[in-house]
Amino acid sequence: MAEVIADNKYVELTYKVVDKNTGNILTLVEFPLGYVHGASDALLPAVTKELEGRCAGDSIDVPIDCNDLFGERDESLVVTDYIENVPEEYREVGTKITMENDKGETRSFFVTRIDDKTLTIDGNHPLCGRDVIFRLEVLTVRDATAEEIEAGGATDSGPDLNGTLRTIH
Incomplete structure (x- = not known):
């Protein structure tokens, strides 16, 4: 059996x-x-x-x-900036960036899009x-x-x- x-x-x-x-x-x-x-x-x-x-x-x-599991998607956690404002080591889709706010709380963001001028990061869980x-x-x-x-x-x-x-x- x-x-x-x-x-x-x-x-x-x-x-x-x-x-x-x-x-x-x-x-x-x-x-x-x-x-x-x-x-x-x-x-x-x-x-x-x-x-x-x-x-x-x-x-x-x-x-x-x-x-x-992860809550509703929060579009305020999606940020696009000029690529020249982003350090080179973060200029690849899929790169994880951990950021800390003024309260010492951390959140992971992932690079989700890059073009000639801008880079977008997203702090929502990928799912x-x-x-x-x-x-x-x-x-x-x-x-x-x-x-x-x-x-x-x-x-x-x-x-x-x-x-x-x-x-x-």
């Missing part, structure tokens, strides 16, 4: 995040993500809930309204304002070891993950 996903089961899966309206893939995880069900917050609670009772080989789609589908494929389900339960996932050093998570804009 196949093992089913439940608390203290070690699960490996791959997933992609798809924009529900356009069908575009926003994030693609090519290397399996391993976690211990019920002992890790590696996945969104709505996704974790939908995985319960699933087996290796199952594929599921979980719709997520990102406004529920803000989107309806997405988490499309998951369960690869492995087994009993987790005590060490994995404590760690919330695999305890070996694992592979070099450089380049296995691609964010597609």
Whole structure:
């Protein structure tokens, strides 16, 4: 009998995040993500809930309204400035810039657009304002070891993950 996903089961899966309206893939995880069900917050609670009772080989789609997670999109967090006012190290789309206000609060902004004269940064979460589908494929389900339960996932050093998570804009 196949093992089913439940608390203290070690699960490996791959997933992609798809924009529900356009069908575009926003994030693609090519290397399996391993976690211990019920002992890790590696996945969104709505996704974790939908995985319960699933087996290796199952594929599921979980719709997520990102406004529920990240709030409504705030256009005041989108700023465009002349490119000459921006240091050269920030002049690439996708670059993360951490800024601090006069209260010491920080927020991450991402460079989202560059043209010959201007550069635009956006302080909204990249998924803000989107309806997405988490499309998951369960690869492995087994009993987790005590060490994995404590760690919330695999305890070996694992592979070099450089380049296995691609964010597609």
